[in-house]
Amino acid sequence: MSVRREPISRRDRPAKPALSRGWITETAVRIMREEGLEKVTMRRLAQELDTGPASLYVYVANTAELHAAVLDALLGEIDLTGRDGGEGWREQLRAVMRSYTLVLFQYPQLARSALVARPSGENYLRLVDRVLDLLSRSGAPREQVAWGVDKLLQDATATAAEQSARERDPAAEEEWSATVRAFGAAGADKHPAIAAHMPALVGGSPEERFRWSFDVLVNGIVGTPVPGAQG
Amino acid sequence: MSVRREPISRRDRPAKPALSRGWITETAVRIMREEGLEKVTMRRLAQELDTGPASLYVYVANTAELHAAVLDALLGEIDLTGRDGGEGWREQLRAVMRSYTLVLFQYPQLARSALVARPSGENYLRLVDRVLDLLSRSGAPREQVAWGVDKLLQDATATAAEQSARERDPAAEEEWSATVRAFGAAGADKHPAIAAHMPALVGGSPEERFRWSFDVLVNGIVGTPVPGAQG
DNA sequence: ACCTGAACACCGTTCAAGT
DNA sequence: ACCTGAACACCGTTCAAGT
Numbered sequence: 001m002s003v004r005r006e007p008i009s010r011r012d013r014p015a016k017p018a019l020s021r022g023w024i025t026e027t028a029v030r031i032m033r034e035e036g037l038e039k040v041t042m043r044r045l046a047q048e049l050d051t052g053p054a055s056l057y058v059y060v061a062n063t064a065e066l067h068a069a070v071l072d073a074l075l076g077e078i079d080l081t082g083r084d085g086g087e088g089w090r091e092q093l094r095a096v097m098r099s100y101t102l103v104l105f106q107y108p109q110l111a112r113s114a115l116v117a118r119p120s121g122e123n124y125l126r127l128v129d130r131v132l133d134l135l136s137r138s139g140a141p142r143e144q145v146a147w148g149v150d151k152l153l154q155d156a157t158a159t160a161a162e163q164s165a166r167e168r169d170p171a172a173e174e175e176w177s178a179t180v181r182a183f184g185a186a187g188a189d190k191h192p193a194i195a196a197h198m199p200a201l202v203g204g205s206p207e208e209r210f211r212w213s214f215d216v217l218v219n220g221i222v223g224t225p226v227p228g229a230q231g
Numbered sequence: 232m233s234v235r236r237e238p239i240s241r242r243d244r245p246a247k248p249a250l251s252r253g254w255i256t257e258t259a260v261r262i263m264r265e266e267g268l269e270k271v272t273m274r275r276l277a278q279e280l281d282t283g284p285a286s287l288y289v290y291v292a293n294t295a296e297l298h299a300a301v302l303d304a305l306l307g308e309i310d311l312t313g314r315d316g317g318e319g320w321r322e323q324l325r326a327v328m329r330s331y332t333l334v335l336f337q338y339p340q341l342a343r344s345a346l347v348a349r350p351s352g353e354n355y356l357r358l359v360d361r362v363l364d365l366l367s368r369s370g371a372p373r374e375q376v377a378w379g380v381d382k383l384l385q386d387a388t389a390t391a392a393e394q395s396a397r398e399r400d401p402a403a404e405e406e407w408s409a410t411v412r413a414f415g416a417a418g419a420d421k422h423p424a425i426a427a428h429m430p431a432l433v434g435g436s437p438e439e440r441f442r443w444s445f446d447v448l449v450n451g452i453v454g455t456p457v458p459g460a461q462g
Numbered sequence: 463a464c465c466t467g468a469a470c471a472c473c474g475t476t477c478a479a480g481t
Numbered sequence: 482a483c484c485t486g487a488a489c490a491c492c493g494t495t496c497a498a499g500t
Contacts, residue, residue, distance in 0.1 A: 019464085019465080041491090041492065041493080042492085042493060042494080043491080043492065043493080044491095044492095051465075051466075052465080052466055052467065052468090053492095053493075053494080054465075054466060054467080054468090054494080054495075054496085055464085055465050055466065057494075057495085058463085058464060058465070062493080062494080063492095063493070063494095064406065065406075068406065112343070112346070112347060115343070115346065115389060115392050115393050116343060116392060116393065117406040118393065118406055118407060118410045119410070120406070120409040120410040120412070120413040124413075125413060125414075125417055125421075125422055125425065126422070128414075128422075128424075128425060129417070129422040129423070129424045129425050130424070132424035132425060132427075132428055133423075133424040136424065136427075136428075142427070142428055142431055143431045145428060145431075146428040146431035146432045146434075147431065147435065147440065147443060147444075148447075149428075149432075150432075151386075151444060151447065154386075154389050154390070154393065155382075155385075155386070155389075157389070158346060158385050158386075158388070158389035159385070161346050161347060162346050162347065162349065162385065175295065175296075175299065175348040175349055175351070176349060178351040179349045179350070179351040181351070182351040182352075182355075182356060183356075183359075186356055186360070190356075191356055191357070191359075191360040192360070192364075193359075193360045193361070193363035193364040193367065194356065194359060194360050194363060196363075196367075196373070197363055197367075197373055197376060197377040197380075200373055200374045200377035200378065200460075201377045201380075201381075203377075204378065204457075208457075208458065208459075209378065211458065212378060212455065212457055212458070213378075213382060215451070215455045216379075216382065216448065216451035216452055216455045217447065217448075217451055218451075219450070219451045219454055219455050220446070220447035220448055220449075220450045220451030220452075220454075221447055221451075223450055223451075223454075224443065224446045224447045224450050226431075226435075226439075226443055227439065227442065227443070228439075229431075250483085250484080272472090272473065272474080273473085273474060273475080274472080274473065274474080275472095275473095282484075282485075283484080283485055283486065283487090284473095284474075284475080285475080285476075285477085285484075285485060285486080285487090286483085286484055286485065288475075288476085289482085289483060289484070293474080293475080294473095294474070294475095
């Protein structure tokens with residue numbers, strides 16, 4: 001009965017860790033932090049894990065699921081308490097939403113994938129649960145709260161996907177400039193309303209827009225009954 | 232001095248039309264209608280136009296710009312009058328937004344690309360101008376109207392990108408089911424708020440959600456001042 | 463059950479060379 | 482100026498074969 005030995009050549013390098021969903025996700029997160037989500041591909045990830053791409057399909061169904069797992073890992077960083085906001089439900093909710101937005105702003109490509117493939121991981125559930133809880137303290141009917149949470153999260157996700165794609169990606173920056181230029185060039189004859197609303201249309205800091213959007217949604221949600229629901 | 236002749240073999244097939252941005256876009260729209268946006272690639276498009284992919288780069292900077300051109304072509308189908316809605320600005324605005332939403336629902340992948348790379352074509356400008364005009368009839372201050380139009384269009388785009396990705400794409404359908412399952416499985420102990428809001432969280436028809444979202448946004452926009460602006 | 467090499471069927475974009 | 486063939490540097494996913 002002989003003792004199994006690693007070949008000597010392997011003793012120099014750290015042992016190759018066994019594949020597992022957790023290890024795959026961790027590695028994917030590392031690649032994303034270092035090089036961006038666009039580098040988190042099955043092939044690149046397999047290379048990093050010192051195996052072939054086919055091996056990953058034992059643990060991950062496809063690329064979309066991989067990206068969803070990465071997002072859920074990131075959502076673990078959100079401060080769910082909202083204690084920075086202060087005492088009231090509205091301030092705490094704003095703080096939680098800001099924390100969520102900030103995470104997505106750091107990884108805008110992740111926000112895009114969240115819009116398409118809705119996450120369903122543990123950290124996402126915790127976030128939804130907390131936002132529901134805070135918003136329900138407004139006293140609004142359950143249907144409004146349920147649909148309202150959807151809107152709040154969708155708004156933050158869409159804003160992150162859109163707004164902050166521009167910061168690193170020069171192509172996206174170019175598209176945004178094109179839009180700004182197009183608005184600016186809109187003549188008062190052909191597009192009078194655009195001309196009339198002009199600096200505001202493209203103005204405002206992300207922070208100002210965040211605050212205003214949040215208040216618009218919360219005011220609208222709390223004040224607008226769901227038709228057919230008992231208010 | 233000899234007369235140039237087309238080779239006889241060419242006389243059977245229709246003459247190959249000269250490349251141009253317009254013809255490229257038209258062809259791209261046709262491919263999208265027939266086979267979906269995912270088939271609208273530089274290579275596939277070049278094949279359809281009977282040339283090599285490199286030739287397209289004379290007219291189109293990259294794939295994102297190509298998709299933006301396709302979107303703008305589709306936006307030409309929107310009914311900007313809103314006359315289906317009735318008389319008031321709110322009803323007409325709702326009709327225009329519904330028309331926009333319906334176009335995007337037909338081509339959800341296009342909605343995704345619109346979120347990332349904001350369009351700046353002529354049809355998009357017309358849409359923005361009209362929505363600004365209608366919303367300004369609410370009497371809300373200019374800043375609110377300008378930022379509000381942004382929110383309305385973003386909401387419709389995000390909803391289309393999210394909701395209707397599920398209809399054709401089985402992978403997206405699977406992700407959505409996973410979310411529904413996760414919500415349903417959320418125990419009252421670990422996620423009490425999710426459990427408490429449960430059928431509503433995943434319920435409601437697209438039409439019900441559209442109407443409610445529209446009212447939430449319009450109510451919120453009209454009733455929430457932009458900080459620092461003269462109201 | 464888990465892992466793999468190899469293959470299939472694609473991508474976007476660039477560049478030197480042609481007309 | 483416009484167009485092209487060929488190349489570079491990648492993709493996701495499947496499958497038969499191995500352990």
